[in-house]
Amino acid sequence: MKDILFDFLSKYVSLTDDEKNALLALDIFRSVKKGTVLLQEGQKSKDSYFILKGCIRTYYLIDGEEKTTAFYTEMEVLTPPCVISKTPSEYYVGCLEDTILTVSNSDMEEETNRKFPKFETLCRVLSEELLAKQRIDFDAFKTSSPEQRYLNLIQKRPDLIQRVPQHQLASYLGIKPQSLSRLRARILEKKS
Amino acid sequence: MKDILFDFLSKYVSLTDDEKNALLALDIFRSVKKGTVLLQEGQKSKDSYFILKGCIRTYYLIDGEEKTTAFYTEMEVLTPPCVISKTPSEYYVGCLEDTILTVSNSDMEEETNRKFPKFETLCRVLSEELLAKQRIDFDAFKTSSPEQRYLNLIQKRPDLIQRVPQHQLASYLGIKPQSLSRLRARILEKKS
DNA sequence: CGTATTTCTTAACTTAAGTGAACAAGCGAT
DNA sequence: ATCGCTTGTTCACTTAAGTTAAGAAATACG
Incomplete structure (x- = not known):
């Protein structure tokens, strides 16, 4: 299970055993049942998710109707916009299947980034990459x-x-x- | 003109005069005429843009038809996906108006990030923020x-x-x- | 089990977007 | 000033998505 995380991270930076242990010490692995709602509309949260196994989705409740806008599966990362903007969430995050994931909060990340500059690089590269990927998806959708x-x-x-x-x-x-x-x-x- | 850039950056990090001068030494300010094509489909590029004055757009050529997917105006940043993926560009970038912008290439940024960790933080925070903003826009479009x-x-x-x-x-x-x-x-x- | 609920499909009808074409207005270049 | 090209609007017609409703199939759960 830990291997899945470290395999993923190794695509961006190479970590020493010390650094890996520092990560593990944070105790971020969670197992959640199908149907669990990880984040509610209106709620404030600092949590980001990395999916090891399973599937989660983000959805809005508009005029009593669920509007699903994204799915996250194995090896994918979700940082809800409300974590970045520090405002109440506009959407829900729910589990479609029994799911194993990591939950890390932004305070924790700030601290880790300060301690290990390598993580800051990791976060920068990862979000640049996600931004580019999402842009391509958005464009494909529009066109x-x-x-x-x-x-x-x-x-x-x-x-x-x-x-x-x-x-x-x-x-x-x-x-x-x-x-x-x-x-x-x-x-x-x-x-x- | 420089002030516009530094005002923008000051929202994310505070820079010393030394750091500002290091940036200015890179000589990144450009002035381009309406109609100029900054990036062609199929072309490789390492350039990112920050608009000081004017407007640029990204567009695809699909079945001989232009499909415009984004506009960038004053105080906005564009790093084309091809810069991140290091593959030929899938789209064009063109100027809608006479435009003043900065052009910075990714090698330059790598180096600056190594010299001044502060810039790495700037880039991380900026792309996290853009990612969140773009996600909200994408969701609004879908729904x-x-x-x-x-x-x-x-x-x-x-x-x-x-x-x-x-x-x-x-x-x-x-x-x-x-x-x-x-x-x-x-x-x-x-x-x- | 069997019943309830969710999920998926089908159909008839409404609404809005795509298509092709014509025309007018604006703009740029000579 | 004029010619040509780009741009925006309108119209008639086609195609596809939204809406409402009904029923079938799959799934969840007591």
């Missing part, structure tokens, strides 16, 4: 139709289509569940 | 209709509606120029 987005999802994240309920996928694609059903039927028709 | 997006844009970036051509605004909103025209007529009708 394509719901159908193209769905076909793209099949290519890029085939696992999500298996493990996530359709109506959550639908709002992730920016449409209603009924439209996703129809769209899928349309694609099947074309193939034949 | 709203073209009409809501347009109304939202009037609230959040009224300047863009004045200074940017409609057809570029349209693709920024994820629709065709004709649809934007119609949508605006529809809104006017509702008001009366």
